[in-house]
Amino acid sequence: MSTRDKLLEAAARMFAEHGYDGTSVRDIIKEADANLGAVTYHFGTKEALFSESLGQKLGPLLELGKRIEESQASAMEKLDMVLRGYAMFVLHENPNLKAMFMESMQGGDRLPPGSVQMIQWRNKVIGDIVKQGINEGVFRKCNTKELGMMILGLISPYVQDLPIIKPKYRNTPVPKREVNRIIDAAMDMLLNGLKVRGEGK
C-alpha cells in the first residue's frame, strides 16, 4: 500500500471520527505511519487531502444510483434497492462517509467538487422512483427532491444518533444483518403507513 493510499485511508477514518477541524495533519500521519512532508508532497494542503479522501467514494455512490435508476425493476423494487443500497453503502461499507454529512451541516464548502450535485441528484432519483406510483397528497405538499430527501432521512438517524445510542457503532460499520433489518422496517412503514388510529390509548 503506497504512502499516498495510507494517508487517504487514515485521513478518511480520522475525519469521520473527529471531523475536519478536529483532526490535525499530525494525527493523520501518525495513524498512517508517514511523514509530514508526505502530505505536502502528495496533496499540498490538508483541505485537498480531505476533499480527495471523500471524493474517492463519490463515484461509486453515483454509479449505484445510476444502476438502479436504469434497471427494469418496478418502482417498489427500485425504492427498496436504492434505500437498501444507499444504507449499505453508508452504514456498512463506507462508514467514513460520515465525514461528508458532518461537513454538509456546515455548508459543505470543503467537500469535493460534485458533492452538492450528488446530493441533489440522489434526492431526485428517489423522488422520481416514488413518483411512479404514489400517494398524491404528499406531492401536493412537497416536490420530488424534497420527498427523496425526506425518505433518505429515515436512515440518517443511524448516522447521527447511533454513535450516541449504541456506542459500539461509534467507529465500527453497522453489520449487514442490522442494515437489512432497518431497511425492512423502513420499507414497511413507507409503503403501508403507520395506520395510527384516531383514538388515543
Next chain:
Amino acid sequence: MSTRDKLLEAAARMFAEHGYDGTSVRDIIKEADANLGAVTYHFGTKEALFSESLGQKLGPLLELGKRIEESQASAMEKLDMVLRGYAMFVLHENPNLKAMFMESMQGGDRLPPGSVQMIQWRNKVIGDIVKQGINEGVFRKCNTKELGMMILGLISPYVQDLPIIKPKYRNTPVPKREVNRIIDAAMDMLLNGLKVRGEGK
C-alpha cells in the same frame, strides 16, 4: 444583556455554524464584543461554555415532549404535535441546536449532561405514541425507540442537507410556514404510506 448572556448567545451561533473545533474562543468573544478573560471568568473553559450554551435548550425541549405525552389528544394528534413541535423547535426557533447534532455524530462526549438521555427519551416518546395504533409489521422489525428515531429522521435532512441545498437557510431559521409544509407532507406519508404500485414506469 449581560456579558455572560452575550457570550452564550454568540457561542451557540458560532458553534452551530462551524462546529466545536471550528470555532475558537477568540471568534466568540469577537462576536459577543467581549474579552478573553470573560470566558475564563464566567465559564472556565471552552468546553464548559459549549456545554452550557446547549444545555440551555435541553430543558424546554424535554418540557415540550412531556406536555404532549401527557395531553389528552389521540395518538394521531399526538404524533402530529410531537413531530411539528420538534421540527418547529429545531428548525425555526432554535436553529443553533444544529451544534448538538454535529456533536452527537462524533460520539457526544462534549454534550451537556442529560443529552443522551434526552435523545433516548425523545425517541421513546414518539415510539410509544405510534405504538398506540400501529401497523404491526413495523414493530416486528424494530423496537419502540428505533421507530421513534426513524420517524424523527424525516426531519433531519432539513438539518443536514438544507444548508447545502438551500444555502439561504445556512444560518437562518426555517420559516414557520415552511416547517408546517414539511410536517404536513411527512404526516401524510407516515399515516397513509406511499402506496407505490408494483409496476415500473
Next chain:
DNA sequence: TCATAATTGATACAAACGTATGAATCATTC
C-alpha cells in the same frame, strides 16, 4: 552503473490556539 526523477525525512516558522494572571474598572453596600 550511473544519472535522473520520485519520494521520504528531520526540522523550522509564523500564526492561532486555550488558558492564566493581575491590574484596572465597575457596581454595591454600609
Next chain:
DNA sequence: GAATGATTCATACGTTTGTATCAATTATGA
C-alpha cells in the same frame, strides 16, 4: 464616599496548528 466584591481588560505563556524547506533516500530508466 470609602470599602468591598464583581467584572472587565490587556497581556503573556506554552502548545499545537498548517505549511514550507531541503537534505537524504529510494526507485526508475538508459
